Amino acid sequence: MKREVLFLSACIALLSFASLGTAAAADSKLEKAVRDADAEWSKVAAAKDLDKTVAFYADDAVIFPPNQPAVTNKDGIRNLWKRFLDSFTDISWKTTRVEVAKSGDMAILTGTYEMTMTDGSKDNGKYCEVWQNKADGKWKVGIDMFSSDLPAQPVSPPGPGAAEKK
Amino acid sequence: MKREVLFLSACIALLSFASLGTAAAADSKLEKAVRDADAEWSKVAAAKDLDKTVAFYADDAVIFPPNQPAVTNKDGIRNLWKRFLDSFTDISWKTTRVEVAKSGDMAILTGTYEMTMTDGSKDNGKYCEVWQNKADGKWKVGIDMFSSDLPAQPVSPPGPGAAEKK
Numbered sequence: 111m112k113r114e115v116l117f118l119s120a121c122i123a124l125l126s127f128a129s130l131g132t133a134a135a136a137d138s139k140l141e142k143a144v145r146d147a148d149a150e151w152s153k154v155a156a157a158k159d160l161d162k163t164v165a166f167y168a169d170d171a172v173i174f175p176p177n178q179p180a181v182t183n184k185d186g187i188r189n190l191w192k193r194f195l196d197s198f199t200d201i202s203w204k205t206t207r208v209e210v211a212k213s214g215d216m217a218i219l220t221g222t223y224e225m226t227m228t229d230g231s232k233d234n235g236k237y238c239e240v241w242q243n244k245a246d247g248k249w250k251v252g253i254d255m256f257s258s259d260l261p262a263q264p265v266s267p268p269g270p271g272a273a274e275k276k
Numbered sequence: 277m278k279r280e281v282l283f284l285s286a287c288i289a290l291l292s293f294a295s296l297g298t299a300a301a302a303d304s305k306l307e308k309a310v311r312d313a314d315a316e317w318s319k320v321a322a323a324k325d326l327d328k329t330v331a332f333y334a335d336d337a338v339i340f341p342p343n344q345p346a347v348t349n350k351d352g353i354r355n356l357w358k359r360f361l362d363s364f365t366d367i368s369w370k371t372t373r374v375e376v377a378k379s380g381d382m383a384i385l386t387g388t389y390e391m392t393m394t395d396g397s398k399d400n401g402k403y404c405e406v407w408q409n410k411a412d413g414k415w416k417v418g419i420d421m422f423s424s425d426l427p428a429q430p431v432s433p434p435g436p437g438a439a440e441k442k
Binding site for chain 2: 174176177211212213214216236240252257264
């Protein structure tokens with residue numbers, strides 16, 4: 111048995127060293143892939159390409175927009191983005207922090223966005239995106255949440271009955 | 277060499293089966309731990325215990341509150357929660373979905389919250405929390421983001437100058 115044990119130990123040691131090296135390389139490769147996907151997403155949204163923009167979401171994705179309930183299905187996500195694309199003349203976002211799970215199946219991206227609305231007003235805020243690493247190696251957005259840094263503004267002009275909406 | 281190869285194959289097969297079983301058990305144990313931590317967090321917040329509430333955050337935690345910039349340090353988090361605890365008479369939140377990374381180092385919790393404010397008004401919304409599994413086995417909140425489901429309400433009463441704030 112002694113030879114087998116020695117041989118097995120050597121194999122395990124070799125495998126461990128090999129996996130340590132590849133794990134670090136895989137981490138940086140995974141982080142780059144999800145960063146690149148997010149940058150591409152910002153570009154297609156700025157180009158107002160509805161199909162390409164919503165294609166970044168996973169099938170079970172949810173959006174948590176401020177001041178409205180969660181959007182939990184593909185049609186809802188498409189409708190939300192259709193309204194978004196009509197409401198701004200310009201959008202861009204920039205991820206400042208990426209955390210990839212050691213297993214590489216999940217990544218969290220946070221950053222800031224800037225928008226110019228069709229009425230000329232500006233908005234800026236922050237976001238938290240949860241990305242899923244799919245079996246085909248493509249990263250997809252599972253959870254998308256964002257909110258403005260600016261003070262709350264009522265959706266409709268203040269007037270009689272506005273308070274009743276809440 | 278044939279004997280060594282057979283012996284090694286048998287060892288690897290055994291290790292694979294063993295790790296599959298323990299991985300599933302570990303997943304469910306990790307999910308329970310983070311769910312329990314979140315439920316406890318909701319309780320200490322409802323009890324208005326500032327120290328215990330902020331103790332759930334990791335040292336590098338960030339809060340992304342709506343209509344204000346990100347809060348990115350311990351003092352800011354404590355001040356934000358102090359204002360929160362003064363603003364409501366009642367709070368509770370309930371996690372509806374937990375996703376733990378296969379590596380067990382990261383978990384995403386989403387759910388809904390309900391609050392009764394000191395002025396008697398009600399608020400409800402949704403949240404996304406990113407939890408980190410620390411070396412000591414304790415889960416801590418790394419990113420905390422939430423927003424109301426209700427239409428936007430201005431912070432100050434509408435009047436001359438309100439539009440200029442944006």
